[in-house]
Amino acid sequence: PTPIPPPTAKLRTSADSAGSVSFADHYSQPRMFYRSLTNGEQRHLADAFSFELGKCQSEVIQRRALQMLVNVDDGLADYVAGQLGLDKPAPNSDHVDLEPSPALSQRHGSFPVDGRTVALLIDDTTSGEAVREVSTALEEARVRPMVVAAHGGTIDGVPVARTFATMRSVEFDGALLLAAPTDARVNLLVEEMWRHGKAIAAVGTAASVLQRNGIESDAPGITVADTVTAASALLTDLAEHRAWARIEADA
Known part of the structure; x- marks a missing residue:
């Protein structure tokens, strides 16, 4: 049989494309996204780049990432470079300013x-009644409560999901404090959630956990109230994703 000839089509390149200029534009949209964020959101993003690249042990990779960041925004690259202890490179692509979009901001x-x-x-x-009361309020909003205590098993009929030894702040989007155990691991949980702008509510004497960590009860994303009010306020703060005012204050 006559062999089937190989296909003559070739890979499409930017030079072949009618829209070759836009095809080769890798930075205008990331730049638009970054410029659409508030100062606090920009700082949060810059800290995230600094954290991830700071864990990279290859300076070559870090410098390549900085080259891309400087093509997006000079200030972003300058901050991240400073955190990495490296010099900021010069852009090798022109900055193209598209109109910022407020819809891209979480504020x-x-x-x-x-x-x-x-x-x-x-x-x-x-x-157990207090735990079930706030758990019901959260579950009705389709939020998952996770009980955290010093030990496993049950407390007044309530199953414990995490102990102080197994909990980590990255597991939680917010915290509702119904007790004030004196434990360095609890302090670490609250401090990390505070630093990352997460919502925290405390009921009654549990407010002492906030006090010993230097957190004011009227700070953004912080609530001290009775169980029902605390759960309701926590849900409101969760809907904002982060307490951006706290992050902006540190920016």
């Missing part, structure tokens, strides 16, 4: 809380 409007996870911090004196 404009609220968001669904479905699927978020909230730590319910308790101790052996916490009543």
Whole structure:
């Protein structure tokens, strides 16, 4: 049989494309995204780049990433380079300024809380009724409560999901403190959630956990109230994703 000839089509390149200029534009849209963010959001993003690249042990990779960042924004690259202890490179692509879009910022409007996870911090004196009350309020909003205590098992009929030894702040989008155990691991949990702008609510004497970590009860994203009010306020703060005012204050 006559062999089938190979296809004559070739890979399409930017030079072959009618829109070759836009095809080769890799930075105008990331630049638009970055310029659409508030100062606090920009700082949050810059800290994220600094953290991830700081864990990279290859300076070659770090410098390549900085080259891309400087093509997006000079200030972004300057901050990240400073965190890495490297010199900021010169851009090798022109900055193209598209109109910023407010829709790209999380500071404009609220968001669904479905699927978020909230730590319910308790101790052996916490009543199961109180835990069930706030758990019901969260679950009705499709938020997952996760009970955290010093030990596993159950406390007043409530199963414990995480102990102080197994919990990590990255698991939680927010925290509701129903007790004030004196434990360095609890302080670490609250401090990390505070630093990352996560919502925290405390009921009654549990506010002492905030106080010993230098957190004011009226700070953005912080609530001190009774159980029902605390749960409701926490849901409101979760809908903003982060307490951006706290992050902006540090920016």
